[in-house]
Amino acid sequence: MENLLQAIGGIADCVLEKIQEKDQKEEEQDKKQELQKYQYPDLEEKPSDAELIQATGGWVQAAGPVISLIGQLRSNQEENSGEGSSNESNSDDGGA
Known part of the structure; x- marks a missing residue:
């Protein structure tokens, strides 16, 4: 039972790391898009x-x-x- 809990905890840590990496990448993309918005305004926006x-x-x-x-x-x-x-x-x- 102890090994099972350790395995679940390890999986949870791995999933948490992946989610954090994904969130960090999304934040970086958002920052880049925000900068580009001022440098290259979207031509579709009136x-x-x-x-x-x-x-x-x-x-x-x-x-x-x-x-x-x-x-x-x-x-x-x-x-x-x-x-x-x-x-x-x-x-x-x-x-x-």
């Missing part, structure tokens, strides 16, 4: 209106300075090309 507004606002804020810089460069280029053509006409008049 974002809320607030998230869409926030993302759109971020893109607008990022694009604004770029558009401003492009406009400034074009303006400077037009000014420089305008000055160059007036200088050329002035030099022609001065030589005559």
Whole structure:
């Protein structure tokens, strides 16, 4: 009878270890999934209106300075090309 109880106790310990290992693996998977959720949001989940507004606002804020810089460069280029053509006409008049 004593051997039978020891055997049952050994089996119970083995089962308990397996359950604990399984629980630990599940916890690790849950942690990985939680981290991935923030790194790679699930594309199947529909974002809320607030998230869409926030993302759109971020893109607008990022694009604004770029558009401003492009406009400034074009303006400077037009000014420089305008000055160059007036200088050329002035030099022609001065030589005559």
